Amino acid sequence: MTTVLDRSDVASVPPAAAAGPVVAAAACAVVGAVASASVAVGRPVGPAVLGLYLLVPGVLLLSLRPAAASRYALLVPAVGLATTIACGSLALWLGLWAPGLLTVLAGAAVVVVSVRTVLRRRSTLIGWGGGRRRLLRGPVRPSRTTSAVAVCLAVALAAWVVAVLGALDADARAGGLLAVVGWPFGIAVAAGLVGFGLALRAGRTGLASLAALVLLVVVRGTGTLASSVPVYHWTYKHLGVVDLMQSRGSVLGGLDVYQAWPGFFAGAAWLSDASGIAAIDLARWTTPALELALGLAVAALARALGGSRDVAVAAGLVAVVVNWVGQDYFAPQAVAIVLATAVLALVVDREAPRSAAWAALGLYAALVVSHQLTPYWVLGATLLLTLVLRRRWWLPAAMAALALGYLALHYDAVAHYGIFSGFGDAVQNARTTIGVDPSDQQRLDSTVARAAALAVWGSAAAVLAVAALRRREGWVITAIVAFSPFALLLAQSYGGEAVLRVMLFTVPGCAVAIAGAVVALLRASWVRFTAGVVWLGLLAAVCAQATYDSWFLDRVSEAEVRTSRLLLDEVPGDAYLSAAVPRWPDRATGAYAWRLEDQWDFDRSAYAIEAADLDFTSVVDAVLLERSIRSSAALPTYLIFSDAMDAYADYYGLYPPGTLDRMRDLLVTRSGWDVVLAEDGVLVLRYLPGGLTDTPAATWRAR
Structure with missing residues (x-):
C-alpha cells in the first residue's frame, strides 16, 4: 500500500546503477579472500571456492564494465562454467594439475582487482546521501499482491516439504515418483504457478522471480x-x-571419448579438488544448480530477443518446467545447453557491443571441448542467424574453425561411431533404443514422453505461427533458435540419443516463444489470466510426469554404489565385472581405466552375451551361459544382481518375467559359482572357468 511520510521519515537511497559495481566488487573481494585463505591453510570453505569459480569471474567482469551489467548479469553462471572448464582443461593438457595452488593465487588476484575497483569507484559511495530520495513511513504494509503471492509461495513450500518427506525411502510404484508425492506435489506446483501469475500480472518482476x-x-x-x-x-x-582425472592430473589419450572431450569432466574434477567437496556430492546437486543456470541463460536469451523483464522471467521459468527429457544430470550435455544458450543470447542481441561477439567465441570454445554434438547445432544456428541479421559474418567462420579444427585433432576418438552413418535418414535417427518387448508401463511412459514433447513443440509452434501471421518482429529469429536442432536428425542417430538431444536443444527457444504468450495472457482479463495459469499447469503436469515416470528405475542405491566401487578398486588382476542387465553404476572410479586398457569389455553385461536369449527354466541355460563366458577371454567373472535390475528387466522387456530370479537360484547352487558379496539387495556371484582357481581375482574376498 502506498503511503506518504513526513520529513522525519525521509531515507536517502544511493543510485543503484552507481553503487552496484562497487558492492559487487566488494563481494568478490570477500569471496576471494575466504577461498584463498581457507585453501591455503588446508581447510577449504567449499561454498566460497565454488563461488570463486562459478560466480566471481562473471560478476567481476561486469563490475569492470558496469554499462553491460544490466544486459548480461544473467550470464554470470555461464561465464563461471566456462572459466572452470578452461582451468581444468588447460591444467590437464599441460600436466600441471594444482587446483589448490591456483585457487590460492586466483583468490588473491580477485582480492587485488576487486579492491582496486572499489577504490577507483569509491566516489559513488562518498555521496551516499546525494542520491534519489524516497519517502518511507513505517511500518510499511505490503500490498495486496505481495500478500497474496506470499501466501501462495508459503503454501507451495509447505506442500512441497510434505511431498519430499513422503518420497524419502519410498518403495517403487507404477507411475513413478509423482505417484508417491501425489497431491502435495500438485498443490505445491499449482500454488507456485498462481503466485507467479499474480506477481507478473501486477508487474512485480522481483516477486515473480x-x-x-x-x-x-x-x-x-x-x-x-x-x-x-x-x-x-x-x-x-x-x-x-x-x-581418473583427479588421480592422474592429465588426460589418458586413446582410452575413451571422454579423454578427447574433457571439458566438463576436467571442470568438475577441478572444482572437487579445489573445494574439497566430493565429486559424488557435486553430482547429486547438479540438476537444480544447472537448471538455475539454464533458466538464467534463457532469461538472457529472451531479453536479447527484445522481451521485457517479465517475459525474461517467464521464459526462465518455462525452460525449467518443460525441460523434462532427463538430460540435466551430471553430464556434459547439461553444461553444454547452458553454454549454448548463453552463446546464442550474445549472437542475437542487436544492441550488443562488439566485445559481446568475442565473449560468445570464448564461451563457444568451452563448449567445443566439452561436448561432441552441441557445438554443431550452435554453429548451424549461428550461421542462420547471421544470414538473417546480416552482421558479424566473421563469427560463424571463427566458430567453424574452432569446432572443425578440434574435431580434426581428435577424429580418431569418434571415427568408429560413424559421424554421418545415418545421413539423411531423419526418421531412423529419431528412434531410441529400448527392449525387445517392453512392458505396458514402459509403453505408457513413452506415450507421456511423446505428449510432453508435442505439448512443448506445439505450444511454441502455435505462438510463432500467430506471430508470423501478425507479422511481429523477431519471430523468425526465435523460430531458428527453437527449431534448428531438428536438423541434427539428418546427420546421425548419436547412438539412439539424437532425439533426446533435439528435445533438450529446443527448450531455450521454445521457452522464449511460449513465455511471451503466457505473459500476455496473465496481463489480460481474469479469464485469460486463468487460461495462462492453466496452460502453464498443463505443461508442468505432463512434463513432470515425463521426468519422473521412470524415477524408481533410475534411482541408484548406496549399496550399489559401494559395491561398484569395491569391485573396481579391490578385485585384483583381470576379471569380468558383469551386471545381469545393463543397469548398474559401473566405471564409478578411476580404476576403470586400467581395466579397460587390459580388457576392453571388462564390464560387459550378461545380457550382452548369450544370456539375452535364455530364460533359465532349466540347468541347460546355465551351461550355455558358462560356455559363453569361456568362449571369450576366459577370466574370472563376477556376475552382479540387484533388486532394481529385476524391475528394469521387466520394464524394458529384456527377459521373460522371472528370468533373473531363476538365474540367481540356478547359479547360487551350481558348482563353479560362489557368493562373494550379498548386502542390501545386491548379490555378487563369481564364476571360475577351469584352470583359473589360482589367479588373484579367483581368490579375492570382500573385506
Missing part, C-alpha cells in the same frame, strides 16, 4: 532430495572419469 525460484526448487529439487546418491546409473561413468 522469487516465485520462479520456488517452482524450480519444487519441480527440480524433489528428485534430488528423495535420493541419497545421484540418480541414473550412467551418471557413475562420468564420476569415474572425474576420479
Whole structure:
C-alpha cells in the first residue's frame, strides 16, 4: 500500500546503477579472500571456492564494465562454467594439475582487482546521501499482491516439504515418483504457478522471480532430495572419469571419448579438488544448480530477443518446467545447453557491443571441448542467424574453425561411431533404443514422453505461427533458435540419443516463444489470466510426469554404489565385472581405466552375451551361459544382481518375467559359482572357468 511520510521519515537511497559495481566488487573481494585463505591453510570453505569459480569471474567482469551489467548479469553462471572448464582443461593438457595452488593465487588476484575497483569507484559511495530520495513511513504494509503471492509461495513450500518427506525411502510404484508425492506435489506446483501469475500480472518482476525460484526448487529439487546418491546409473561413468582425472592430473589419450572431450569432466574434477567437496556430492546437486543456470541463460536469451523483464522471467521459468527429457544430470550435455544458450543470447542481441561477439567465441570454445554434438547445432544456428541479421559474418567462420579444427585433432576418438552413418535418414535417427518387448508401463511412459514433447513443440509452434501471421518482429529469429536442432536428425542417430538431444536443444527457444504468450495472457482479463495459469499447469503436469515416470528405475542405491566401487578398486588382476542387465553404476572410479586398457569389455553385461536369449527354466541355460563366458577371454567373472535390475528387466522387456530370479537360484547352487558379496539387495556371484582357481581375482574376498 502506498503511503506518504513526513520529513522525519525521509531515507536517502544511493543510485543503484552507481553503487552496484562497487558492492559487487566488494563481494568478490570477500569471496576471494575466504577461498584463498581457507585453501591455503588446508581447510577449504567449499561454498566460497565454488563461488570463486562459478560466480566471481562473471560478476567481476561486469563490475569492470558496469554499462553491460544490466544486459548480461544473467550470464554470470555461464561465464563461471566456462572459466572452470578452461582451468581444468588447460591444467590437464599441460600436466600441471594444482587446483589448490591456483585457487590460492586466483583468490588473491580477485582480492587485488576487486579492491582496486572499489577504490577507483569509491566516489559513488562518498555521496551516499546525494542520491534519489524516497519517502518511507513505517511500518510499511505490503500490498495486496505481495500478500497474496506470499501466501501462495508459503503454501507451495509447505506442500512441497510434505511431498519430499513422503518420497524419502519410498518403495517403487507404477507411475513413478509423482505417484508417491501425489497431491502435495500438485498443490505445491499449482500454488507456485498462481503466485507467479499474480506477481507478473501486477508487474512485480522481483516477486515473480522469487516465485520462479520456488517452482524450480519444487519441480527440480524433489528428485534430488528423495535420493541419497545421484540418480541414473550412467551418471557413475562420468564420476569415474572425474576420479581418473583427479588421480592422474592429465588426460589418458586413446582410452575413451571422454579423454578427447574433457571439458566438463576436467571442470568438475577441478572444482572437487579445489573445494574439497566430493565429486559424488557435486553430482547429486547438479540438476537444480544447472537448471538455475539454464533458466538464467534463457532469461538472457529472451531479453536479447527484445522481451521485457517479465517475459525474461517467464521464459526462465518455462525452460525449467518443460525441460523434462532427463538430460540435466551430471553430464556434459547439461553444461553444454547452458553454454549454448548463453552463446546464442550474445549472437542475437542487436544492441550488443562488439566485445559481446568475442565473449560468445570464448564461451563457444568451452563448449567445443566439452561436448561432441552441441557445438554443431550452435554453429548451424549461428550461421542462420547471421544470414538473417546480416552482421558479424566473421563469427560463424571463427566458430567453424574452432569446432572443425578440434574435431580434426581428435577424429580418431569418434571415427568408429560413424559421424554421418545415418545421413539423411531423419526418421531412423529419431528412434531410441529400448527392449525387445517392453512392458505396458514402459509403453505408457513413452506415450507421456511423446505428449510432453508435442505439448512443448506445439505450444511454441502455435505462438510463432500467430506471430508470423501478425507479422511481429523477431519471430523468425526465435523460430531458428527453437527449431534448428531438428536438423541434427539428418546427420546421425548419436547412438539412439539424437532425439533426446533435439528435445533438450529446443527448450531455450521454445521457452522464449511460449513465455511471451503466457505473459500476455496473465496481463489480460481474469479469464485469460486463468487460461495462462492453466496452460502453464498443463505443461508442468505432463512434463513432470515425463521426468519422473521412470524415477524408481533410475534411482541408484548406496549399496550399489559401494559395491561398484569395491569391485573396481579391490578385485585384483583381470576379471569380468558383469551386471545381469545393463543397469548398474559401473566405471564409478578411476580404476576403470586400467581395466579397460587390459580388457576392453571388462564390464560387459550378461545380457550382452548369450544370456539375452535364455530364460533359465532349466540347468541347460546355465551351461550355455558358462560356455559363453569361456568362449571369450576366459577370466574370472563376477556376475552382479540387484533388486532394481529385476524391475528394469521387466520394464524394458529384456527377459521373460522371472528370468533373473531363476538365474540367481540356478547359479547360487551350481558348482563353479560362489557368493562373494550379498548386502542390501545386491548379490555378487563369481564364476571360475577351469584352470583359473589360482589367479588373484579367483581368490579375492570382500573385506
